[in-house]
Amino acid sequence: MKKPKFLSADEAAAMIQDNATIATIGMTLVSASETILKAVENRFLETGSPNTLTLVHSCGQSDRERGIQHFSHEKMLHCIIGGHWGLQPKMMDLISSNKILAYCIPQGQFSQLYRSMAGGEPGKITKVGLGTFVDPRRGGGKMNEITQSAPDISDIVTIDGEEYMRYRPIPLDYCIIRGTYVDELGNLTTDEEAMQLEVLSAVLACKKFGGKVIAQAKYKVQAGQLHCKKVIVPGVFIDAVVMCTNPEEDHRQTHSFAFNPAYCGDIKVPADASDALPLTLRKAIGRRALMELHMDDILNVGTGIPNDVVGPIITEERISEDVTITVECGIYGGIPMGGVDFGIAKNNFALVRHDDQFDYYNGAGVDITFMGAGEIDFEGNVNATKLGPLPTGAGGFIDITTNARHVVFCSSFTGKGLKCSFAGGKLYIDQEGSLTKFVNQLQQVSYNGLIAREKQQKMHYVTERAVFELTHSGLMLTEIAPGIDLQTQILDLMEFSPIISPNLKTMNERIFCSDTPFGLKDILHRKQ
Structure with missing residues (x-):
């Protein structure tokens, strides 16, 4: 059976090559793979690599300091294709000052684009986006001046006489995900996460393009211990696992607290x-x-x-x-x-x-x-x-x-x-x-x-x-x-x-x- 390698954060960061396209899965600070993201940033700051990256993300993934803010460096990042940057001031600065290419895709279409990519479809076809700034006739979601002359990432298609948006597939080299429990075979659950997100869809989209999946986990358990229905990503799809050594700081359930069972459904608490x-x-x-x-x-x-x-x-x-x-x-x-x-x-x-x-x-x-x-x-x-x-x-x-x-x-x-x-x-x-x-x-x-x-x-x-x-x-x-x-x-x-x-x-x-x-x-x- 194919098994992932259990690596240190630095070893996982060394897997990522220059010019790669990376998908990260999370929302605000929920499910942010902070241990891995920090290691990738530190490697760039120390060696200049990986550089010229394209970062792909459906949701805003930061609390103004952490999350994909770690990629907010000129030369490290070449292009970002994302859904939201409201809690990412450094990223918005890079975009508004024309230091990186920047495209916006509506969050829901992006989360479902992974499914389309995983299934080998020609993109996500939808009415959503027509007549707005993501419509290629109104800017195509290009968020700054230098992106205006860059290629479109969407187009208009006509089916049965009606217009639709088509958000094109984005080939992925890496996908970085997070879970709670991982067993010795790499099977991953999200028990303590406050959201389910689109983890498996993104993983399978990455695999469709021959990419590698790197997972951060909080607890390691014996093979066979995890209930099969709780496994969100089978270990055969994961290439490397990084165990978080400081969950209080780097595996927080959300920005405001490391873990509260009321936010993942483990308990119900009275209103106060x-x-x-x-x-x-x-x-x-x-x-x-x-x-x-x-x-x-x-x-x-x-x-x-x-x-x-x-x-x-x-x-x-x-x-x-x-x-x-x-x-x-x-x-x-x-x-x-x-x-x-x-x-x-x-x-x-x-x-x-x-x-x-x-x-x-x-x-x-x-x-x-x-x-x-x-x-x-x-x-x-x-x-x-x-x-x-x-x-x-x-x-x-x-x-x-x-x-x-x-x-x-x-x-x-x-x-x-x-x-x-x-x-x-x-x-x-x-x-x-x-x-x-x-x-x-x-x-x-x-x-x-x-x-x-x-x-x-x-x-x-x-x-x-x-x-x-x-x-x-x-x-x-x-x-x-x-x-x-x-x-x-x-x-x-x-x-x-x-x-x-x-x-x-x-x-x-x-x-x-x-x-x-x-x-x-x-x-x-x-x-x-």
Whole structure:
């Protein structure tokens, strides 16, 4: 039987050759093979090799310091093809300063591209991405100036008279993965990981192209000890295994803690006071956004305001049994964490594979998704992927918003310096933000309002002071917050004039009261 070699981190790093294409599997710091990634970086810093690498990754994989930040060196990296870089400041600097080639592929399409590659298909064929910045007619996901003249990694194909995106296969030389237990034969499990991710699909894609698989593991056990159903990657597909010698530092379950059994489903813990959020601008936005829910909805939350506030609000409003919360990494139910721990949840009742989750998002589509956003124009186009000079990338934004039945964007009305306060059920702007978000021209189109209108997708844009709805004629203002002046605090701060609803309403004042719950459960029941 074929068995992997058990190597030191330095020995594994020495396997990687110059000019190689490497896939790494993880999300934020979850499943980051830190022991191996650090060894590869140290080898480059000491010897100049491996260099001129192409790094491939579906998810953002860093906590601003660790993860694939270790590859953020000029000359070490030649090209990056990824889904998201919002927590990778060094990588975004390399991209924005034109030091490396950079392409973006939507996260869900990327996770499933591995499956297509593994099966020898001509790429991932999908509607997802049409009309956005990853469409080759709108830039092809090329994230900086030097990439504009580089070859495309996607194209448009026509099948039965309809247009589709085709994300082309990416030949892999190496795939770096992580697991919890490994036996003497190299069979690998992910018991303590907070996500299942697309580990096996990426491994098989690498094998399709004759590449090598390097795995990091936490515990080594005797052959035959692992339950066959728990083995995620059979050892015959793994070439080398590196045992982590410092799990507290280099095999953390996520950024905030080395291991918590509630986040991998081993235990359920009671909700406590720390799960409730104080009233802030972000919570007020989340409260109003969640008023768009209906009983039995299956919902998705994206990064930013939604992931930081939606889960806690649902918990404190006691509607966890009335709706089902999901996250793109495969979570169902529970209380998601936010910030650098995006993508994990405690007390979730199901945790499916990352690429399988996107079969649902890209197929049936969630009932409603709550997404962050940065810019919006009159036509309902939204930019959430490039704000200012730094390219954050798409993550799962394009995948999920394309097919969700109802999209609710959550954003402050202005940016940079906005400060608010609340009293007597009213909203007060203590300091206005200096950044305009309602603009005539977007930096990038992440969500295509025209396509949304053509397929009659429902869309709202919720801020702390105003609610907009996308209509066939354009963006319509439907609600304003109590205490806000329509002309000076809304219309004068927009580059375009929205349609104003003839039935313009005042937002529910309980949104701006600090007492909890604010009555969301009653709102949902009245809709039945």
